[in-house]
Amino acid sequence: MEKKMKRKFTRILYGGDYNPNQWPREIWDEDMRIFKKARINSASINIFSWAKIQPSEETYYFDELDEIVEMLSKEKYDIVMATSTAALPAWMVKRYPEVTRTDYYGRKHKFGKRHNACPNSLVYQKHAKALAEELAKRYGGNKYITCWHINNEYGGECYCENCEKAFRVWLRKKYKTLEALNKAWNLEFWGHTVYDWDEIVLPNALGEGMGENNTAFAGISIDYRRFNSDSMLENFKMERDAVRKYDPDTLITNNLMGTYKGLDYFKWAKEMDIVSWDNYPYYNTPWSMTAMCNDLMRGLKGQPFMLMEQTPSQQNWQPYNSLKRPGQMRAQSYQTIAHGSDTIQFFQLRRTVGACEKFHGAVIAHVGHENTRVFREVAQLGKELEQLDRILGSNNPSKVGIIFDWDNYWALEYTSGPHKDLTYVEQIHNCYRYFYHKNIPVDMIPTDGDFGKYDLVMAPVLYMVKEGVAEALEDYVKNGGTLVTSFMSGIVDESDNVHLGGYPGPLRSMAGVWVEEIDALAPEQHNTVVFDDGSEYTCHMLCDLMHLEGAESLAEYSSDFYAGMPAITRNQYGRGRVFYIGTNLEEKALDKVLDQVTAEANVSPVIDESTKLEITYRESDTEKMYFIINFVEDEQPLPKFFVGRKDLLSGKELDDSMTLKQYDVVMISIPKQEN
């Protein structure tokens, strides 16, 4: 069947979550007046309105939503229409108690909160599908609806009996026989062998779970995570297809949450027309981490994405909800655009009067008018974005790929030993941070990514090496690629059983090392590594005790009984090379290794000059658009590379006395023929 081309955005969507249903009618007109002053051109509506638009099983009520859609259409808004299925209506729970979730501790939930629908409840599915269909039937032909927003922030888990039954079906499909399943989960250990599919129970606190992040059998727990992710993905696909029946060409998304652990977003993105996400850094989140999340969201489809939510000022749900300082929201917005977003949307447009998000920032504050600092900043950004449609659809070229993989995320953090503090995202970020500070563009890629596109592939803590991955990496290196991997790599297969025959298992021959033992250091302990040039650095947490099998040693441990053994190695393999980092290095030491890696891989920063500014660019057919942002406290000089150019945001010519204060942003276009 020929697929109809999806409609593209024709401007940068600027707006956010808008809930006029929570307000009396006269407030709506005031909203329209105020939003216009901020050049707001888009609204995400109907996100939590299930109880409003379906007050009972038998009745739909669309009068109010009709009125909202009509008002926004008249104002030529780009409407992001949600399907409202992320919070259950009370009547449904009363009539069908099975629709709610059972939690990790086995507690069956009553009506309340959101994230409370069992993804495998046929009743929930039936009603969610019907609602999505009703909405699409009614609004699918409205040309102002430029995006469908299915559900909201899918997440959480369910451990109910329904899910247990569905899990068994999922497992039967995957393993075919109980022999295969028993082997995959290594159930002979502790004699947990099952002889009937019905003997399999969900791995929560009442089963194999040992606290939410530990398990007696990682095999079943990892499979449960895959199953839970798939179950919710089925919910998404069901609503997506219901919408698609009546609306053939509008983009369909749902809002993801960066490095959220529960769902395999690479798998999800394949089913989405466009990725969108909600960006809520904490007051102390490094800017390199928000940059990484943006790159991950772009990497899911290798395409520009939508920023569905950010706060204009503060959050409410973090422990310390500091205000965004003057200029910070603008700088964060440009960072998001620089890393691939084609929209800037806020949660929320008007600050709600009650419930748990009343302290969550908004474009219109509780005071109710536009004479506020936050509004002025929103309005300034709106005015600027109106001029920047040229960025729509442009790319972020990069020569470095960093592998991010949800199976590894789950498996690494389920391991019992060798070290409880080893966490996946932190390890990936430790590597990403280097490239961020050097202004070297990075793609976040899956384990089945096209490695050949990159001069350098980073695979830190590639603990689980699934079928075909080692072979693909070998091909990549043989053909001249540079691969970096690290401690806790190549250890297990996709069922969390060890690749026998010596670590790092299938990576051993290309890395040219054999890891005989892994030492774990407590937080107060460290070792030291000494490089060939005599420089010394500390290392922590884990130390691989390894032997060279063709690789050369770049640094050795200098204390404890393994002093003199290699800690960091490099192996020539085919036309390429593999670096193996056998311990958790302090930042400066990792920088030193990666300096050598990038030099050998011929990977270079966006500009030659060294600077503390964040510099990123997006590229269209005709130009490179540079975003230069100061996220550090001290004022920074503009790199010479940009002197004489015009700042597209201020319209000013940039001379060599130009400096950027914290959160200042400059945007420059350079035609491609000049590069």
Ligand SMILES: [Zn+2]
């Ligand atoms: Zn369930």
